[in-house]
Amino acid sequence: MPVDPAADIEVTAYGWVPDMARGRVKDCRIRWALEEIGLPYRVRLVGGAGGGGGVKSPEHLADQPFGQVPVYKEGGLTLFESGAILLHIGAKDARLLPREDGARARAIGWAFAALNSIEPFAQMLFVMGWLADGKPWQDEAGDLVRPFLETRLAQLSVALGGREWLDGRFTIGDLLMVDVLRAQAPPALVAAHPNLADYVARGTARPAFRAAHAAQLADFRDVA
Ligand SMILES: N[C@@H](CCC(=O)N[C@@H](CS)C(=O)NCC(=O)O)C(=O)O
Numbered sequence: 001m002p003v004d005p006a007a008d009i010e011v012t013a014y015g016w017v018p019d020m021a022r023g024r025v026k027d028c029r030i031r032w033a034l035e036e037i038g039l040p041y042r043v044r045l046v047g048g049a050g051g052g053g054g055v056k057s058p059e060h061l062a063d064q065p066f067g068q069v070p071v072y073k074e075g076g077l078t079l080f081e082s083g084a085i086l087l088h089i090g091a092k093d094a095r096l097l098p099r100e101d102g103a104r105a106r107a108i109g110w111a112f113a114a115l116n117s118i119e120p121f122a123q124m125l126f127v128m129g130w131l132a133d134g135k136p137w138q139d140e141a142g143d144l145v146r147p148f149l150e151t152r153l154a155q156l157s158v159a160l161g162g163r164e165w166l167d168g169r170f171t172i173g174d175l176l177m178v179d180v181l182r183a184q185a186p187p188a189l190v191a192a193h194p195n196l197a198d199y200v201a202r203g204t205a206r207p208a209f210r211a212a213h214a215a216q217l218a219d220f221r222d223v224a
Contacts, residue, residue, distance in 0.1 A: 002031070003215050007040035012063070012071035015045035015221045020130060022220055023213055024183035025049070026082045027070040031212035032175055033086055037093040043219055044071075083115045083176065090172045097172055110166045110173025114180050118156065121149035122184035129186075150189060157193035164202065178203030 011034070013027040034041050046060050046069065056067030063071045064080040071078065072085040079085050087108065090097030098104045124145050132138040156177075160166060165174045181190050181200045191197050203209060 002034050002038060002040045002211070003043060004040040005042050007042045008074060009034065009039060009041040010044050010071075010073040011041045012044045012046055012060070012069050012073075013216060013219055014049040014069055015047060015219065016223060017049040017220065018130075021049070023217055025069060025216060026179075028183070028212050028216045029082050029175060029179045030070045030072060030085050030089070031215055032179070032206075032209050033089045033096055033172065035208035035211045036175070036206070037089070037095055039089070039092070043215075045219060045221075083111055086111065086172045086176065095170075096175070098169070103167065103171075106167045107171035107173045110171065111176050114173065114176035118149075118152055118177065119180045119184065121145060121152060122180055125149060125186060126184040146186075146189070149185065150192075153185065153189055153193060153196060157196050160195055160199055162195065165199075170206075174199075174203060178209075 011027055011030050014025055017025055031041070046057065047054060049069075060071075061067050063073075063078050066080075068080070070082055070085060071080050072088070073079075077088075079088060087097070090107075097107055125142065128138075128141050128145065132141050135141075165171070166177060167173065178200055181196065182204055190200060204213075
């Protein structure tokens with residue numbers, strides 16, 4: 001079981017987030033990668049999540065300039081940004097990042113696509129659904145952003161086609177893409193493309209994802 005208080009690798013996570021964010025916080029993608037290759041990690045819980053970002057401790061800001069999670073520590077290395085952390089973990093094991101130059105470059109390309117071409121719109125909609133909840137302009141705001149995500153998802157669906165994974169075999173590109181789709185994109189928009197819905201189901205059925213997700217949920221406390 002990769003969660004091990006004595007492990008060399010440390011992953012920073014929140015001890016509390018609002019209910020709607022539980023299971024969706026981005027340390028899950030790091031835990032997932034570590035679970036895939038059986039690398040043990042310990043968890044350091046920090047506060048400061050929630051509406052407006054909360055109060056960040058100087059220690060946490062020294063590790064992560066934006067006061068976010070995840071932070072990854074290993075030996076003398078402190079790393080932030082989930083994409084950079086996944087590239088670092090991927091370099092350890094070909095099950096996450098192929099060794100062959102072309103396949104490796106394409107996997108990195110899909111990782112950037114998840115973070116740069118899909119996540120911004122999915123996250124904007126997700127955060128708006130939360131922050132704009134109950135505001136008279138909530139629907140109009142959603143209507144402005146949703147078509148951008150719909151277009152990207154339609155294009156992604158074509159790119160995936162009938163394949164199991166984006167470039168033939170599972171990589172950090174798939175790990176990130178599935179995580180963005182399952183945690184941030186409105187389920188109905190994903191469900192509009194059966195191959196994307198199946199792709200997300202395949203990714204989240206992986207034992208490593210299930211273990212990572214369960215471990216994140218288990219770390220939440222009842223109060224901030
Ligand atoms: N680009 C960063 C984003 C990290 C991020 O959005 N973290 C969220 C939790 S999922 C967070 O800490 N939010 C609180 C805040 O921004 O103050 C990454 O991929 O690591």
